[in-house]
Amino acid sequence: MTGLTEYGLGLRIDGFSPAGSGPGNLARPTVRALLREFGVLHFTGFPDDNDAYSAFAHWFGRPEPVFPAEHQVPGHAHMRLQTNVRGRGANAGGQYWHADGSFAEVPTSVTLLYCEEAPQDEGETLFADMRRAYLLLPDAVRESLPGLLGNYPCRQIAARDMERAVMMRTVTLSEEDRRRQLDHLYDFTRPLVAEDPETGRRALHLNQHWLSDVVGKPDSESRELLGLLYDTATAPSNVYRHRWTAGDLLVWDNASVMHKAVPAPRGQIKTTRRITIAGEK
Ligand SMILES: [Fe+2]
Numbered sequence: 001m002t003g004l005t006e007y008g009l010g011l012r013i014d015g016f017s018p019a020g021s022g023p024g025n026l027a028r029p030t031v032r033a034l035l036r037e038f039g040v041l042h043f044t045g046f047p048d049d050n051d052a053y054s055a056f057a058h059w060f061g062r063p064e065p066v067f068p069a070e071h072q073v074p075g076h077a078h079m080r081l082q083t084n085v086r087g088r089g090a091n092a093g094g095q096y097w098h099a100d101g102s103f104a105e106v107p108t109s110v111t112l113l114y115c116e117e118a119p120q121d122e123g124e125t126l127f128a129d130m131r132r133a134y135l136l137l138p139d140a141v142r143e144s145l146p147g148l149l150g151n152y153p154c155r156q157i158a159a160r161d162m163e164r165a166v167m168m169r170t171v172t173l174s175e176e177d178r179r180r181q182l183d184h185l186y187d188f189t190r191p192l193v194a195e196d197p198e199t200g201r202r203a204l205h206l207n208q209h210w211l212s213d214v215v216g217k218p219d220s221e222s223r224e225l226l227g228l229l230y231d232t233a234t235a236p237s238n239v240y241r242h243r244w245t246a247g248d249l250l251v252w253d254n255a256s257v258m259h260k261a262v263p264a265p266r267g268q269i270k271t272t273r274r275i276t277i278a279g280e281k
Contacts, residue, residue: 003038009129009257010040010240017047018056028059035060035110036199039256040127040240046114046249050076053114053249054275060110060251061277064101068177073273083117083271084264093261093274096208097128097234099254100276103154103210105188110277112251117271118244119264125250127240127257130203133233134193141228149189149215150205157210158185189215192229194255203256204229233258244270254279 004010011034016026026034035041046053054076057063063078071090073079081089093113101108113125134142162178173181192214195202206229214222232238242250252259264270 004040004042004242005129005240007129007132007238009038009127009132009238010042011038012042012044014044016043018052018059031059035251035253036196036256039129039131039253040242041251042242043249043251044245045247048114048116048247050079050273053112053273054079056249057112057275057277060112061280064108064276064278067181068173078275080274080276081271082274083269085269085271088271093125093259093272094209095261095263097230097258097260098207098209099205099258101254101279102152102190102205102207103158103185104279105186105190106279106281108254108276109279110251110253112249112275112277114273115244115246115248115250115271116273117269118246118248119268119270121265121268122262123244123264123268123270124262125242125244125259126234126262127242127252127259128233129238129240129256130205130233130258131201131256132238133204133229134202136232136238137229141225145193145204146191148192150192150211151187151189151213151215152207152210153187153212154210155182155185155187157212158182196255204233205255206230206233206258244272 002012004012050073065077066072066080071080073081082093083089084091099107100111159182162173166173190205192204193202194205214225217225
């Protein structure tokens, strides 16, 4: 096992097989504890086997169904195909800083992302350490955060996104699909800082798409505060940049890190399969 950064974000694990007994074999409680400690786990050479992948995802909890269904890997309702190959699955992952499932009142807890085909250049996924970001803030700012809430007007934002996606023909959605998607979205607030109930460690929770402003602050103050939080979290010295190789499986804890995808250069294929694990209230 090798650390991915000098400051404790991320761990690479070689030779792991969820069903095997190789030198990298680890039990489920150990893997879960490592994820909690390091925020991101990088398994190299994971088998290209959707059943094994799906079984492994259950180690972390209950997989969420993929919506819309046309983005599913055929035969795997919980596995999302993400590729820049036109006409297959979903586009690449979000190209803005986010935690997965932030649009839900109970966000996704863990994300698994398996790389089927990696581009030769770029196409990385970036991870920002949100626990370290909290500690790196100036004292006065950090001390002002507990109790502050972010606004997540998700229903309004999703309605606008769907209009745009349908217009750009990046997805086809029937009226019923749209209604179903909007039906489970709400406008809500969420603390800017979350505390892990087991460890007491605190982390920032931000999202460049769904988080609009800070409750009770004038626009300029809200923008200034969020700007400082994003700048601290996403400073290159607080970010792990993952260059993909086919067979990589990344598992991350959405409460400890936020991430963003870098697109692959034109003409180079990037294909991944994603499973997300439902959060618990
Ligand atoms: Fe994502």
